[in-house]
Structures are given as C-alpha cells and as structure tokens.
Amino acid sequence: MSQDKTLNRQILLASRPQGEPSSQNFILREQQLPTAAELAEGQVLIRNHFLSLDPYMRGRMNDGKSYAAPQPLGEVMLGGTAGEVVASRNANFTVGDKVVGMGGWQEYFLVDATQRGVLQKVDTTHIPLSAYLGAVGMPGVTAWYGLVKIINPKAGETVVVSAASGAVGSVVGQLAKARGARAVGLAGGADKCRYVVEELGFDACIDYKQHPDLRSLSAALKAACPDGIDGHFENVGGMILDAVMLRANAFSRVAMCGMISGYNGEPIPLAAPQLILSNRMKVEGFIVSEHMDVWPEALKELGGLVASGKLKFRESVAQGIAAAPEAFLGLLKGRNFGKQLVKLV
Amino acid sequence: MSQDKTLNRQILLASRPQGEPSSQNFILREQQLPTAAELAEGQVLIRNHFLSLDPYMRGRMNDGKSYAAPQPLGEVMLGGTAGEVVASRNANFTVGDKVVGMGGWQEYFLVDATQRGVLQKVDTTHIPLSAYLGAVGMPGVTAWYGLVKIINPKAGETVVVSAASGAVGSVVGQLAKARGARAVGLAGGADKCRYVVEELGFDACIDYKQHPDLRSLSAALKAACPDGIDGHFENVGGMILDAVMLRANAFSRVAMCGMISGYNGEPIPLAAPQLILSNRMKVEGFIVSEHMDVWPEALKELGGLVASGKLKFRESVAQGIAAAPEAFLGLLKGRNFGKQLVKLV
Structure with missing residues (x-):
C-alpha cells in the first residue's frame, strides 16, 4: 500500500x-x-x-x-x-x-x-x-460438530436439518449423506428446496412456507421420513422443532445449534417436552467455539471435500x-x- | 401350602x-x-x-x-x-x-x-x-442411572431433584451428596421438605406448593441454589422444569425420568427451549429397563448403602x-x- x-x-x-x-x-x-x-x-x-x-x-x-x-x-x-x-x-x-x-x-x-x-x-x-x-470455516465446523459429535448418524438412519440451504444446514445434510444416512431438509421456498435436493443431493426437502401449521408440517415430515427421524440439527426452533419431535424415533438426537425463530424475543415454547422422555431423546445445545479441539479434524474433512468438489455450497x-x-x-x-x-x- | x-x-x-x-x-x-x-x-x-x-x-x-x-x-x-x-x-x-x-x-x-x-x-x-x-430395586436404579450416567455431578456442583421425598428422588439427592454435590429437593408440603432436609440430608428443599407461579418458584430456586444448577433430575415436568431451566448453568444436564404433571394428557409446554442452546444444556430422557447393563453396578452401591444405613428411605x-x-x-x-x-x- x-x-x-x-x-x-x-x-x-x-x-x-x-x-x-x-x-x-x-x-x-x-x-x-x-x-x-x-x-x-x-x-x-x-x-x-x-x-x-x-x-x-x-x-x-x-x-x-x-x-x-x-x-x-x-x-x-x-x-x-x-x-x-x-x-x-x-x-x-x-x-x-x-x-x-x-x-x-x-x-x-x-x-x-x-x-x-x-x-x-x-x-x-x-x-x-x-x-x-463458510463450509471450511466456522459454519462448516458447526455443522460437523452437531452432526458427528451429537447426532452421530448410523448408515440408514434419517437426519433432518432446518435452514437446509444455508451455510450450516447445507453441510449437515451432505455430511449425513456421506455417512450413509437419509438427509431431509427444511427450507423456505421452492427454489431453495430444489437446490437442496438437486444440487446438494439431499433425499428430500420440505418447503416450510407451504406448511403454516403443525399438523401440515408434521404430515410433510411423515411423508419425507417414512422411517421416522433419528437425528435433527436445529437452526430455527419453534414450530419446526415441535413438528420434528412428533416424528422422532426412540433414541433420537437433537443438536440445538440455533433458534433463529426466537432471536427477536418472541416466545417459542416447546409444545411436548414429554416426547424427550417417551422417545428417550437426547437434546443438546452447543457452541462451536467451545470445542476448538475438534476443529483440526473437522476442517481436514471439510477442506478435503470442498477441494475435491464433493461438498457443494x-x-x-x-x-x-x-x-x-x-x-x-x-x-x-x-x-x-x-x-x-x-x-x- | x-x-x-x-x-x-x-x-x-x-x-x-x-x-x-x-x-x-x-x-x-x-x-x-x-x-x-x-x-x-x-x-x-x-x-x-x-x-x-x-x-x-x-x-x-x-x-x-x-x-x-x-x-x-x-x-x-x-x-x-x-x-x-x-x-x-x-x-x-x-x-x-x-x-x-x-x-x-x-x-x-x-x-x-x-x-x-x-x-x-x-x-x-x-x-x-x-x-x-424401592431403593435397592427399580426406583433406586432409576435414580442411580439418571444421576450417575446423565447428570454425573462433580463435587461442588448443585443437583436439583423434583419429587424429592419419593422413591426415586430421595435416592437421587443422597447419591448426589455422596459424590460431594449440593443436593436441593422440590417436594409438596412442609412435612416432606422437612424430611428431605433433616432425615435425608439434602442441603435444601423447596415446597413447590408455596410457589404457585414461575416467578416465585424461580426466586426460591435462586435462593436455594446460589451458584446455579448444574444437574436436574426431573420427575414432574411442567412449571418445575421451566423454573429450573431459568437457573441452569452453562453445560448443565437434565435427566428426564418422569413428567407426572402431564400423565393425564394436560399440555405441559417447555416455556424457553432456547435456554438449552444458550446454556449449552443436555436434556436426556431414559427408561431404566433399557439399561440392564448398569443394574449390577447400581444395585451393588445401593444395596451396600442401604445395608449400612447410609441410604435412607x-x-x-x-x-x-x-x-x-x-x-x-x-x-x-x-x-x-x-x-x-x-x-x-
């Protein structure tokens, strides 16, 4: 200069x-x-x-x-x-x-x-x-931590992620697919959903804007997740989390990463916490900056996938x-x- | 015969x-x-x-x-x-x-x-x-599993348990004390609370019947748990869980064992699930009969404590x-x- x-x-x-x-x-x-x-x-x-x-x-x-x-x-x-x-x-x-x-x-x-x-x-x-x-930075490691360390999906399990076309959600689904799981996204609008399925390779994506009530969203999740939900990565909260919990399988895991629906102070109660008990769920909140020990491992995988073109964003x-x-x-x-x-x- | x-x-x-x-x-x-x-x-x-x-x-x-x-x-x-x-x-x-x-x-x-x-x-x-x-049977092992395997309190941490004078809760608090934690109970009525503190040796017990609203119950928890809450064993759900979450520390653990407040079908929403994220909490439901592998270890400790008079019920x-x-x-x-x-x- x-x-x-x-x-x-x-x-x-x-x-x-x-x-x-x-x-x-x-x-x-x-x-x-x-x-x-x-x-x-x-x-x-x-x-x-x-x-x-x-x-x-x-x-x-x-x-x-x-x-x-x-x-x-x-x-x-x-x-x-x-x-x-x-x-x-x-x-x-x-x-x-x-x-x-x-x-x-x-x-x-x-x-x-x-x-x-x-x-x-x-x-x-x-x-x-x-x-x-993005994918090789904080959002990518966030996705990696929640998916690998909390949800830890087995091949054949179903993983749902909200804000699926976003910086974090897009990585969650692609990492789940790489582990042999079924990946189902939630996103706002037909364009985003098409991208999530056609470009990112998710198995299905639900346009939550087409499902303004719990009953409708829950039915859409049932159709997209015929074997129930084993893991959920939550970026949004509110009705989306309620709907996911209604389809959660026994021993399912929820990684709580964001609750953007409540960021402005709106109440976002969880309708049926008793499902955590009856489905023996684990619901865990995390902040990726508190897990610096996993960053090298996560960045190694994420960097390799981006460099080889396998992880899209x-x-x-x-x-x-x-x-x-x-x-x-x-x-x-x-x-x-x-x-x-x-x-x- | x-x-x-x-x-x-x-x-x-x-x-x-x-x-x-x-x-x-x-x-x-x-x-x-x-x-x-x-x-x-x-x-x-x-x-x-x-x-x-x-x-x-x-x-x-x-x-x-x-x-x-x-x-x-x-x-x-x-x-x-x-x-x-x-x-x-x-x-x-x-x-x-x-x-x-x-x-x-x-x-x-x-x-x-x-x-x-x-x-x-x-x-x-x-x-x-x-x-x-009771203490050397299913309720005792239930207490042991939730406390040891989910809450896993360190010495000096604070553990809260609802239904503290009951078959499960009474064991939770005594096991927490044996591990050097502060044990705080919630029970219904002065007699039960007196028993929980004087006979079972909890550090404090809150009569939830004296606290009909969230604000009052939360204030009582603040007084009884000056360093916040690190572990909670939930037998009741509803407002008790809401109040506990308002006092939960970072990295606190909730063992979801029972939600008796909702057993008859009443809605028992969780008011502020975003606290799971902001406090990086882990909330885990469990059924003790699905963890038969821990029964021998649990029953050995529980039986020894009852036989020696150290575990009261x-x-x-x-x-x-x-x-x-x-x-x-x-x-x-x-x-x-x-x-x-x-x-x-």
Whole structure:
C-alpha cells in the first residue's frame, strides 16, 4: 500500500434493537488507518475481502446474559473476515498472505498478530478464500460438530436439518449423506428446496412456507421420513422443532445449534417436552467455539471435500461494507440463499 | 401350602381412563390357584408380600404409542412384587425363598421360572424385603442411572431433584451428596421438605406448593441454589422444569425420568427451549429397563448403602390388594410420602 493515509469504513452498533433489528441500529464510520511505516512491532494490516454474516450476531446485539459477551455499543460489529495482508511488522505474515480472522464489519483489520490464533493463514490453491468463512470455516465446523459429535448418524438412519440451504444446514445434510444416512431438509421456498435436493443431493426437502401449521408440517415430515427421524440439527426452533419431535424415533438426537425463530424475543415454547422422555431423546445445545479441539479434524474433512468438489455450497454476496446491515437483516428473515457474505473489494 | 384350593385376589384394568384415572378403571377378581401338586414342571408359586406402585403405570393405562406396550384390558395390572416361594417345581427355587419379580397386582404369582430373569432371589439378612422394590430395586436404579450416567455431578456442583421425598428422588439427592454435590429437593408440603432436609440430608428443599407461579418458584430456586444448577433430575415436568431451566448453568444436564404433571394428557409446554442452546444444556430422557447393563453396578452401591444405613428411605404402605387402586390414585396426586407399597400379607 502507499504511504498515503487510507480510509477504513466500519459499521458500528449504534443502539440495541427492541425486538426486530433495523438499519437504524447501525452506523457507518470512516477512520484513518496508519501507514505501513506507522505499524507497531507485531502488527499486521489486512484488507478484508469478505465479511461473514451469521445469525449468532443477532444474539450479541442484545444486552444481558448469554453465552457470549454482548457486542459493545459504539464499537465495530464483530464478525469473521477473510482477506489479504497489505502491511506487516510481524515475521509470521507477509504482504500478499491470505488470512482469516475476526476482522469485524470493516474494510481493513489492524491486529497484533503476536496473539496466538487471531489470524490464520489459508491456502487458496484449491479452496476459494470465501469458503473459509463458510463450509471450511466456522459454519462448516458447526455443522460437523452437531452432526458427528451429537447426532452421530448410523448408515440408514434419517437426519433432518432446518435452514437446509444455508451455510450450516447445507453441510449437515451432505455430511449425513456421506455417512450413509437419509438427509431431509427444511427450507423456505421452492427454489431453495430444489437446490437442496438437486444440487446438494439431499433425499428430500420440505418447503416450510407451504406448511403454516403443525399438523401440515408434521404430515410433510411423515411423508419425507417414512422411517421416522433419528437425528435433527436445529437452526430455527419453534414450530419446526415441535413438528420434528412428533416424528422422532426412540433414541433420537437433537443438536440445538440455533433458534433463529426466537432471536427477536418472541416466545417459542416447546409444545411436548414429554416426547424427550417417551422417545428417550437426547437434546443438546452447543457452541462451536467451545470445542476448538475438534476443529483440526473437522476442517481436514471439510477442506478435503470442498477441494475435491464433493461438498457443494452457495453464497449470497452483498457488495460493499455499507450494504452489510441490510444483508444482515435479510439473513435474519431468510432472504439469503446459502452463505451470506459481504464482498469488500 | 395346603392342598386345598387357595383364592388369589387380583386387580384388573377394567377400562382406560379419559384424563384422570379413577377407581372405576379397576376391578377386583378372585381366581382359584392350583395346588402345589398341580404345578407344571419349572413353575414356582409365590405369595406376594409387597406390591410396588409406580408412576410409570399411569402411562401404561393409556392406549397408543409409548415406550412400553399398553397394559391389556381385562388382565392383571402389571407391577413389581416381592414375596416368598410357597410351592416350587423348579430346582432353582425352594419354598421359603424370598424373591422379587413382576408379579402384578395380585396376592399370588404363578410363574414359569425357567425363563431367565423373571424371578430374582434376594437376601433379606441386612436389607428389608420391601427395599428391593424401592431403593435397592427399580426406583433406586432409576435414580442411580439418571444421576450417575446423565447428570454425573462433580463435587461442588448443585443437583436439583423434583419429587424429592419419593422413591426415586430421595435416592437421587443422597447419591448426589455422596459424590460431594449440593443436593436441593422440590417436594409438596412442609412435612416432606422437612424430611428431605433433616432425615435425608439434602442441603435444601423447596415446597413447590408455596410457589404457585414461575416467578416465585424461580426466586426460591435462586435462593436455594446460589451458584446455579448444574444437574436436574426431573420427575414432574411442567412449571418445575421451566423454573429450573431459568437457573441452569452453562453445560448443565437434565435427566428426564418422569413428567407426572402431564400423565393425564394436560399440555405441559417447555416455556424457553432456547435456554438449552444458550446454556449449552443436555436434556436426556431414559427408561431404566433399557439399561440392564448398569443394574449390577447400581444395585451393588445401593444395596451396600442401604445395608449400612447410609441410604435412607421411607415407605407409604397401603394394606391389602383391594386398597391398591386408591393407593395408586393417591400416588399420582402426591399423597404418598416415600415409596408407595401395598402390603399383601
């Protein structure tokens, strides 16, 4: 980069949403970056190429008890990024290196890379850079953990996943298929369902928008899962989880990964928890960042599958940092189709 | 026994309850028993001394899908019994042997004891016969499985159990204490709570009848569990489970053993299943009869603790087979105090 001052555009959390968030909760700020010569020893400056938008961010916008600290007001929104080193005073990173990290909703990421784990170099020879924010990143490992460590499907079992065309759900179903299980998705709309079956290779996909009540959705699940449901990967919650539980087999496992239907504070009671007992189910919530021990194994499988073209994924790409808030609000409403990214270059 | 014909009084299921069961659902029948000389090869005739009444029996009175076959209409109610061999044409059993089995709601139990596992000889030198239906029987192993295999408390953790003065709950808390955990019970009434703390040695017990709403019960749990709840053994469900979940710690475990609050078909929704995710909880249902592999280990610990007086229990004893239906209806309403038995001799 030149020695001229460069502007870094950032999105900050301006206020906490009451219920459904809006673009008013965010604000764009421009900040001057240091020049290469001004970097402190150990620092690396990255130009972010892609910003990852993920449902978990909605939870962090709230104040109050949760598994993660709230996103601070007036600070850059947290988020995963993939980019290229443009200046470095750190022996481990060279200009041109492709890296991923928690760079936040901004165009440039200035970080002290002497802290272990804050920046990972990635190889883009066989895997596109953006995939490190999706199938070969946090969403992929999330899918892997819930499927492998909680659901652990046997060949011939049936695995259901909600938000099946999304960054996590699409990987869950493909990993289930790779293990010989029947994969059934739930997605919103005929296009997404067609993609889930025809492109991702799921055995069936139910358009939940065609099933506005529990009875109808349960009947659709019965048709798609003639042998019942042995494993369920939950990204949505609410009526979808109720309907799945009505079709759950004895000793079935539910990996609770997300409850996006309740992220704005709506009550989402579970109608019949007694089914957990009568079906001897295991229902387990998890946060993938608390299971760092499995990441190498998971990334090895996921990276291999993506590099060989066996694991497919799709991206919704918004353009420019200013578009991030609207893209995020759309993600919460299911308007994305596949992994939601913001392209910053 | 004499060669005279002996009458065997039995309680049959006459009709399936619609909602709350009543004495009208049962009928008493008298049947003639064979004489000792009339036994077939391999058969054993037992005089039942005690009949065990347990909440699971309510579920079996219903028709429809469950983990166990429904109790057939017009047949002797199923149930565990402890008694004494009064006639035998089986080399493994001798008149005078004390035995336990699924003898049913009747005074005598005629069984082909060549079938493996239908009849177990028990030693009453240090353990009273009735305890084999409680703390050293199915309820005890139920407590042991849920506590040891699902909750698995570490020293210093807090374990909560509902129906804490009952056959299962009383053992859960004492086993938790033996493992260095804090044990907090929920029970109905001051007498039961006093017993749970003063006799059984729990650290605290909450009289749920004093807390008719979620807010009040949750506040009582907060006071009794200042460090939150790490493990919960659920016998009741409904508002109790909701209140416990509001105080659940990260990585807490819920063993779902019974949902007696919903046994008559009332809806018992779980208010906030998203807590399973945000607290990374594990909620697991189980049926102890599906884990026969752990029975020897569990019974060894339970028998040792009862024989040495370290594991305390209490019994509610109804007298005579004709009293069984009313005693069972009382059990479902929590009128028992400790293990509910019917004494038949």
